[in-house]
Amino acid sequence: MNTTLLVATTISWGAIIALAITVLALVRQVGLLHERISPAGALSIDKQSLRAGEPVPSFQLPSLTGGNVTLGADFPQARCTLLFFLSETCPVCKTLLPVLTSVAKQEQSWLNLVFASDGDKQAHLDFIERRQLQAFPYVLSMELGVAFEIGKLPYGVLIEENGKLISHGLVNTREHLESLIEARRLGAPTVQTFMAAQTSA
């Protein structure tokens, strides 16, 4: 009888320990999932002057890499424009540059990438040299940043060929950038509008 009890107890201990290990593993996985799903899309910061579907202010600016950059309803383009606001000192901008250039190459049939910033011209020329951005238009203009109400960097603004705004938002990861591009494909500026359109249809 004693031996039976002993064996039974030992087996149940083993089972409880195994279950506890399983629960711990599950709990850790849940934590990992929470972490992975956190940045779902580019955070659009509400702007007074910018609404999806409405034309953006027109600009004609000289590019540091040569030529002129035109924006807005007054200058219809052959391709969409991704206006990417960055600073030569912001670390997130630097880590995003390879992603941006690779996306721009992949989507070059319809997308034109334009970098925008302001500040010291020489510092930006050095930055272009260091990061090998000579292939892309790069404009320096305080007015541009003010017109698009850019408060936080890096910020992406996607503009249609006819100068209308498609989507805009803070871009911290590749997923954020893709969410801006996805907005054009779905014809909805945010996931929320897309979901609302789906349920009402």
Add this chain to the structure above:
Amino acid sequence: MLFIDPVFEWIVCLALALLMATAAWQKLRHPKMFRGVLEQYRILPEPVPRAASIIIPLGELASALALMFPDTRDLGSVSTAALLTSYAFAMAVNLVRGRRYLDCGCHLGSHRQRISGFLVLRNGLLVLLTLSLLLPTTPRVVEWFDMGIVCYGLGLTTLLYHICNTLDANRHRLSALS
């Protein structure tokens, strides 16, 4: 007169010694991070965190060692209780100040966990457990099977402790999403 069973005493003191030793090991491995956490708590005046970042882990290590031996167990349980109470106090003060976003410093070098009421409560329970070691044990013969129970109890408490901590960390991650 209250008595505790020797098996219970062994489980509690080994589990606490393990807790204190791992805490000290983490703090000694990441002294700069620990100093940062101490400064963030804003309890100790400016030059103190530098010295405290060395003294606290050494205190934890000494408490862990003291808990392991029957002769020094009472001393070890008092110092462990004092350390745990001071952590609970530091967290409670910052929760009252509204600085809920602080990292508790429980997992130096790996992930962040914000301070919370749960952690204060957890430390409170740990202090009660620690102080229970001061009670006399029931005089009885400890058999070989009791040692098996001690190993089992130690394994299970360690696992449950980690599960509770991870669940609390998950709660914050989840609330950050909504």
